[in-house]
Amino acid sequence: MSIAGSGEISVGMLNFEIMSGDASDTATGETATSNDSSNNDFAALSNNFSANAGTVGDVSRANLVAGPYGLNEFYNYRYSSCLLVGTEILMADGSVRFVEDLLIDDELFSVVFSDMTKANYKKYSIENLNESEKATGLVKTLVFDFKDRYWVINNNLKCTGQHAIFAWKNKIKKFEWWLAKDLEIGDKVVTSDLKLEEIITLEQMHGDAEVVTVNLTDIYTYFANGYLCHQ
Numbered sequence: 001m002s003i004a005g006s007g008e009i010s011v012g013m014l015n016f017e018i019m020s021g022d023a024s025d026t027a028t029g030e031t032a033t034s035n036d037s038s039n040n041d042f043a044a045l046s047n048n049f050s051a052n053a054g055t056v057g058d059v060s061r062a063n064l065v066a067g068p069y070g071l072n073e074f075y076n077y078r079y080s081s082c083l084l085v086g087t088e089i090l091m092a093d094g095s096v097r098f099v100e101d102l103l104i105d106d107e108l109f110s111v112v113f114s115d116m117t118k119a120n121y122k123k124y125s126i127e128n129l130n131e132s133e134k135a136t137g138l139v140k141t142l143v144f145d146f147k148d149r150y151w152v153i154n155n156n157l158k159c160t161g162q163h164a165i166f167a168w169k170n171k172i173k174k175f176e177w178w179l180a181k182d183l184e185i186g187d188k189v190v191t192s193d194l195k196l197e198e199i200i201t202l203e204q205m206h207g208d209a210e211v212v213t214v215n216l217t218d219i220y221t222y223f224a225n226g227y228l229c230h231q
Contacts, residue, residue, distance in 0.1 A: 003057065009071040014045050018052075049074060055143070082211035083224050084150060084158040089214070090192055090223040092136045099212045099224070102139050108222040109192065110137035118220055121164075121230060125174040129194050137219040147211050151180040152203045153189070157225040160211060161204070164230035166190045166221075177230055190228040197227075 003009060003017055003026055012031025034040065035048070050061040057064075059073045088096040092107035114131035116124045152158050153165075161181030168175050168188040175190070181204070183189075188196040213231075216222065220231045 003074050005058070005075050009074055011040055011045070011071075014049070014071075014074060015040070018048060046073070052147075082145065082147065082160045082163065082213045083229075085210045085212060087158065087212075087224050088226075090226070099214060100144070100210075102142055102212075102214065104139055104142070106139045108137040108139065108216065110135040110216075110219045110221045111194070111228060112219060112221070121177055121220070125172075125176045127174055129175070129190070132194060135219050135221075137216040137222055139214060140217040141213075141215040143213040143215075145211050145213070147209050149204060149206045150209050150211070152201070152205055153180065153183065153227070154197065154199060154201055157227050158205075158209070159224070159229075166228040166230070167199075168196060191226050192223045192228075 003013065008028055010028075010031060012033065013026050013028070015032035015035040016030045017026050018032075018035040039045075046064050049057075050065045053061075057073075058075045064073055083099050085098065085100045087099045089099050089102060090096055090109040092109050094109070097106070111132050112135045113124070113126065113133075147160055150158055150160055151163075157165075157180075159165075159180050161179060163180045164177045165180055165183065166175060166189070167178045167183060168190075169178070169184075170186060170188075178187070183199060183202060185199055185202055187199045189199060191197050214222065216231050222229055222231070
């Protein structure tokens with residue numbers, strides 16, 4: 001997600017960006033009453049964005065913390081969905097490459113779904129995978145950074161909590177895009193052969209980790225350590 005570069009911003013939008021950061025922009029109506037890592041006062045939010053946002057906005061990290069605090073100082077700040085270095089990405093030719101070794105315009109093995117777009121994917125849900133098709137995604141940008149916490153799924157995929165993963169939720173009987181931090185034991189992720197793998201372990205880890213944000217052109221899905229992800 002990205003905070004707008006002008007216009008209206010609310011504390012609710014800042015909370016939503018922290019909780020749901022991905023490759024799209026946070027709209028005025030996308031709000032959250034709280035976040036999982038700071039209070040709602042300007043000082044706490046400024047410190048949170050300065051320390052943890054993946055992309056710096058119009059005001060430097062240092063100046064954002066220094067104040068005085070105004071919502072306009074958050075313009076263009078962005079939280080990122082990232083993968084830890086060492087994650088294997090499935091290429092279009094069937095080979096694998098570490099995420100840190102990807103290059104611009106590399107071709108990734110992707111999957112597209114009927115009626116899913118970049119704009120509506122957060123609310124997209126289906127009951128089966130029958131409408132999926134294989135496709136090729138092109139790497140548009142790669143951003144390297146460091147994070148101090150991340151999630152490990154099935155002792156396999158390591159990613160930030162904002163990373164979007166396609167998963168089956170038994171309680172709603174549907175496939176949807178879920179942030180890694182919102183997955184649960186018993187959910188099922190989609191593998192590169194379009195089969196399901198149950199989540200049996202899910203851990204939040206603390207400690208410095210180098211991460212990479214992968215952004216694609218036109219097609220926004222790819223497989224990381226065998227699991228279907230969204231940029």
